[in-house]
Amino acid sequence: MTIIRQGDVTLIRAAALPGGTTERARSEVTLAEGESTGTAHVASGPVVEHVHDDGLEVRFLEVLAGGGLLTHTGPGAHHDTLDVPPGIWEVRVAREQDFYEGAPRLVAD
Amino acid sequence: MLMDALSPAQQARTAAWAEEWIARGGPTGQADWARFEEAARRCYELAGLRWHGNVVRYDSPLALAKAAPAVGHYADVPGLTRHERFWTDVWQRAFGAASFGVWQSHDITAEVRRLVSEAVRRQVRDEVWRPVHERTGLADVVYHQLIDLERRSRVKWAHPASRTWVADAASLSFFRDVGGLELPAGMWERLEALAAACTSACMWWSTRRVVGVCDPPVAIHRDDAGRLHHAEDRAIEWPDGWGIYSWHGTTVDRWVLARPLERISAGTLAIEPRVEFRRVLSERLGRERLLWIMGAAELHSDDYGVLWDARRLPGMTVDRCRWVEVVDASPEPIGSDLPPLDAAWAQRLRAMTGAGPLPGRRYRRYLIPVSTEPRTARAAVAWSNRMPEDEWDFGRMQGIS
Numbered sequence: 001m002t003i004i005r006q007g008d009v010t011l012i013r014a015a016a017l018p019g020g021t022t023e024r025a026r027s028e029v030t031l032a033e034g035e036s037t038g039t040a041h042v043a044s045g046p047v048v049e050h051v052h053d054d055g056l057e058v059r060f061l062e063v064l065a066g067g068g069l070l071t072h073t074g075p076g077a078h079h080d081t082l083d084v085p086p087g088i089w090e091v092r093v094a095r096e097q098d099f100y101e102g103a104p105r106l107v108a109d
Numbered sequence: 110m111l112m113d114a115l116s117p118a119q120q121a122r123t124a125a126w127a128e129e130w131i132a133r134g135g136p137t138g139q140a141d142w143a144r145f146e147e148a149a150r151r152c153y154e155l156a157g158l159r160w161h162g163n164v165v166r167y168d169s170p171l172a173l174a175k176a177a178p179a180v181g182h183y184a185d186v187p188g189l190t191r192h193e194r195f196w197t198d199v200w201q202r203a204f205g206a207a208s209f210g211v212w213q214s215h216d217i218t219a220e221v222r223r224l225v226s227e228a229v230r231r232q233v234r235d236e237v238w239r240p241v242h243e244r245t246g247l248a249d250v251v252y253h254q255l256i257d258l259e260r261r262s263r264v265k266w267a268h269p270a271s272r273t274w275v276a277d278a279a280s281l282s283f284f285r286d287v288g289g290l291e292l293p294a295g296m297w298e299r300l301e302a303l304a305a306a307c308t309s310a311c312m313w314w315s316t317r318r319v320v321g322v323c324d325p326p327v328a329i330h331r332d333d334a335g336r337l338h339h340a341e342d343r344a345i346e347w348p349d350g351w352g353i354y355s356w357h358g359t360t361v362d363r364w365v366l367a368r369p370l371e372r373i374s375a376g377t378l379a380i381e382p383r384v385e386f387r388r389v390l391s392e393r394l395g396r397e398r399l400l401w402i403m404g405a406a407e408l409h410s411d412d413y414g415v416l417w418d419a420r421r422l423p424g425m426t427v428d429r430c431r432w433v434e435v436v437d438a439s440p441e442p443i444g445s446d447l448p449p450l451d452a453a454w455a456q457r458l459r460a461m462t463g464a465g466p467l468p469g470r471r472y473r474r475y476l477i478p479v480s481t482e483p484r485t486a487r488a489a490v491a492w493s494n495r496m497p498e499d500e501w502d503f504g505r506m507q508g509i510s
Contacts, residue, residue: 006508075236100424
């Protein structure tokens with residue numbers, strides 16, 4: 001299993017795109033963004049976002065020939081830009097524990 | 110004569126050129142209203158438009174943004190396309206001419222833009238003006254609401270011209286003054302009219318019947334890395350008191366900086382949902398004070414981080430509070446005032462990235478709240494990234510930042 005990680009966003013190489021997904025975005029895909037800080041993790045290049053919605057949204061990034069880039073943008077953005085080789089990648093955004101709710105929640109910048 | 114590469118002397122001038130234009134992009138103080146109106150008038154005339162003479166001044170970008178939709182309605186006039194051609198002429202034709210009029214290769218022009226424009230863009234647009242646009246909603250207002258009005262009401266030239274233009278202007282002036290670029294007649298005049306309008310006041314937009322413009326900020330505070338920063342007050346402020354609170358480039362709400370340290374508790378950190386706000390609060394506290402107020406004890410440490418454990422606070426539904434402390438793989442911008450990593454954290458960075466800290470660079474450490482299930486730091490990081498512990502392995506990482 002190959003992993004690419006940029007801050008709170010992790011891409012995990014998948015063998016193939018699972019059935020039941022629908023295309024949502026192309027060319028420039030925001031994988032995660034912070035509403036308060038204005039930073040975002042953005043995949044760009046020949047990339048396609050696919051969503052598998054079976055109640056709990058699962059996202060995939062299809063990177064076509066030539067490869068894509070994973071960029072951290074916005075004020076205060078500091079993560080280096082990473083190359084994303086062609087292939088299918090599952091997108092996971094980090095989670096953290098909410099001590100009051102007693103349950104995990106997605107990390108929100 | 111066409112050149113096929115930047116000479117060493119030309120290359121050496123790029124950094125100073127960028128610095129000069131960074132300074133032009135962020136001045137403070139009084140607007141030169143007479144100069145602004147004259148320059149705006151020239152922009153209209155050069156675009157082939159009648160100058161209406163209606164200039165409305167606002168105290169801040171927020172006031173400017175709030176006024177934009179109403180003015181868009183007021184300025185409902187039959188459509189024009191000449192405004193758009195004006196911008197196209199200034200930017201696209203100038204850069205096109207630079208690619209073939211000074212240096213033989215488009216690659217050389219691109220190199221100048223990388224060395225000059227990117228440096229200016231990062232410091233002026235990304236670190237100063239983008240937060241302003243986002244905080245005011247000016248980008249939304251102008252690019253979405255006003256542009257939408259433009260389509261429906263045919264108001265044109267709804268351009269929130271501000272000092273962000275300096276990034277491209279920096280390269281164009283380099284082409285001209287260092288590379289000897291000659292443009293078709295009238296092109297520099299257009300550029301200079303636009304430059305004068307944008308540097309004599311602050312943000313502005315224009316329609317067929319009215320121009321809206323705001324005062325420059327009265328103060329801009331930046332850290333050594335050039336990011337908006339003020340430890341206690343607004344990092345950028347306008348005459349009407351509106352401004353932005355920013356901690357080393359991270360835009361925060363006022364309370365995050367204003368709350369006295371003695372009133373920041375473990376509960377404050379636990380209940381705040383925005384991780385960047387928690388990071389700022391944690392950095393204000395300092396690591397020792399932070400762990401002290403949490404009553405935290407180290408539970409485990411390995412190459413992936415340090416797992417901390419503390420008692421729960423009233424109102425919490427978890428048995429214990431756990432955090433895993435990790436280090437960012439990417440260094441902070443040059444000039445960061447964070448302390449250097451100690452040997453243990455340098456080793457963790459080495460394990461993660463395959464290399465130790467870059468000379469002279471600083472790395473941010475931060476705490477992630479985690480479940481009580483993980484027993485090791487590695488398991489806690491894996492839990493946060495929703496991976497099995499044995500699969501969260503630095504050796505599997507093709508890229509990390």
